[in-house]
Amino acid sequence: MLVVLLGVLTVLMLLAAALSYRAGLQEAGEMFDARLVQSSRVLLSLVDEPLSDLSAFPGDPIVLRGWHGQADGVGEALAFKDGHAYENKLAFQIWAPGGRLLLRSDSAPTTPMAALSPGYADVEIDGAQWRTFTLRSPQGRWFQSAERSDIRQELAEDIAVGTLLPLLFALPVMALVIWLTVAWATRSLRRVSNDIGERDPDRMTPVDDTKLPEEVHGLVRAVNELLQRLDLALARERRFIADAAHELRTPISAVKVHADNARMAMGDHDRETSQRLLAQGVERVERLVSQLLSLSRTERGVGRDAFRKLSLDAIVRSEADELKAMATSKHQALNVLLDHADVFGDEFSLGLLVRNLIENALRYTPRDGVVVVSTEQAGDRCVLTVEDSGPGIPAELQDRVFDRFYRVLGSGVDGSGLGLSIVQETLQAHGGQISLGTSDCLAGLKVVVSLPVGAP
Structure with a gap:
């Protein structure tokens, strides 16, 4: 039973772990794909339109257009040739030293997403919570990137659900396997218990210990030894009762005869003789009964305690x-x-x-x-x-x-x-x-x- 349970549980746990690992990789891949797209857009802007030219250009900031649309599903269902569904939950801005917006993603507002000071910040933009990071370059420009908090929660929930679902699905399977394994492993014990429970009180033959697990051989041997002792004890009691009945029959009959003779005696001499023989008969019966009781006690054995x-x-x-x-x-x-x-x-x-x-x-x-x-x-x-x-x-x-x-x-x-x-x-x-x-x-x-x- 131990070998079967450990083997089956190991296989189930490995399968659940593989499914959880796959789900985690999938969710992380989705996020990294979105970041990859954003990185490509930033790289494109830096190469095609140098920031030095943007600083000299007094016009409106450049807006990098991302992918917008509705997409459901997981993995590849969220990735497209021209973007990723998570793009609209990521944003970035570049500010000139004088506070002019040079470049932004279309998911970012036209105002600073957070105070222009280096480090992280949690802010609210258009009714949504964002986590931002601000970095200042040696030329004095400010770079801000932001990520909506709900995407973090969504990713965490997806990873947690992806981890828990295989385990939750494995639990009933494990319970069924354990139940079936225990039922299979204990079938011989049920057979032995039924054999003992349905036995006639006079049937003291040993319990069959073939096809039994090694762990219960000692128990079955102990039961068989108990049955053997009970058989000997019952045989001894039956022999004792039969012998006692046989031996008591004669002296009790003699006592009855002497009592009748004493009751029907015609003279004092005959009555005294019958009474003396009656007393001897009673004494003999008393001694026999006393010795029978002593023999019964010694045959049952003396407790070693x-x-x-x-x-x-x-x-x-x-x-x-x-x-x-x-x-x-x-x-x-x-x-x-x-x-x-x-x-x-x-x-x-x-x-x-x-x-x-x-x-x-x-x-x-x-x-x-x-x-x-x-x-x-x-x-x-x-x-x-x-x-x-x-x-x-x-x-x-x-x-x-x-x-x-x-x-x-x-x-x-x-x-x-x-x-x-x-x-x-x-x-x-x-x-x-x-x-x-x-x-x-x-x-x-x-x-x-x-x-x-x-x-x-």
Whole structure:
């Protein structure tokens, strides 16, 4: 668009300048032609009738007859074989030292056109404004020439109009060319905007970036990347809703059954049993809903503006204190070993990560078991380790436990299968890593999490 506009405007400006230059030359030529005629007449008079003879001759002054008539037009239309139309707007006089008029043009009066003193003057002659110039020769003669002011105005106006008209005529042409050029250059943008505007909300295919100006390739790439992220987000939301609906169906059905049993129980023992099972079912639903909400938040990603430098020790200590009651109820030993480790991330998400790892260890460790949580600073990484004396996870199943809602069969522990999924989503947002293994000292599961100290 820039190349086309500059090229067309350059051609138009050159054309307008050429027309203006031609008009100026024409107007100036007209004036010079008239002056040339006057010069010829003066030269003729000086050659044929010397001024010395005129001074001695007491008769009337010599009058040089100029061209008189009506002429319209420009250029050659004002020039004739015997004169020029502008002659009657030019005048001259020659005066003897004694004040006698020796020679004049027929356009000049018989009285001095201005005071007989050297220099320029603006005077009024026969109701018209004239500009005069007076010159005195060494012999004492006065030479006066005059030019009507309206011819000056006329010439100035003709030159100005001749300069402006090509530009004024060029303006609408330039506007049309610019409009057509912009419309031509932006047709691909309109096609892209129409493509995006008419899209179905479920259509997330990339926008076609072929035949587009290079200047908008970055914009189209950004739109395509946004569509890709939206497609992933919508797919994640659809998968989350489907999984949540599937997982909530069973515990809610169980709660409904226990509620009906409690309402229809015939004895106190049956009613107490149904109420206890109902309370456990409600607790399970509550925990599942809480973990679903946590998973939804971690899947949507954590805003990087919320990241800051945190004390991993403080997070571990806070979460361990809240879970001590759970460990006490199972007569478990929850040991915490801290090593002044710092981490860069979101406090809430990292709290969920630590809580899920410790809670999973407590849930799958049998009564009177041991859970050890430790932190360690290792260069530009900090390491969180959670070990327990539970049954562990077979090596062939360690990759699958990160799938949502997956639970190891035969563990005998109720769970939602979301804990490690939340941990993995949080680590992806923080640039962390996780590995599963066997604890050397407790013989149970060993989970090692590595997180960056600085911004990932």
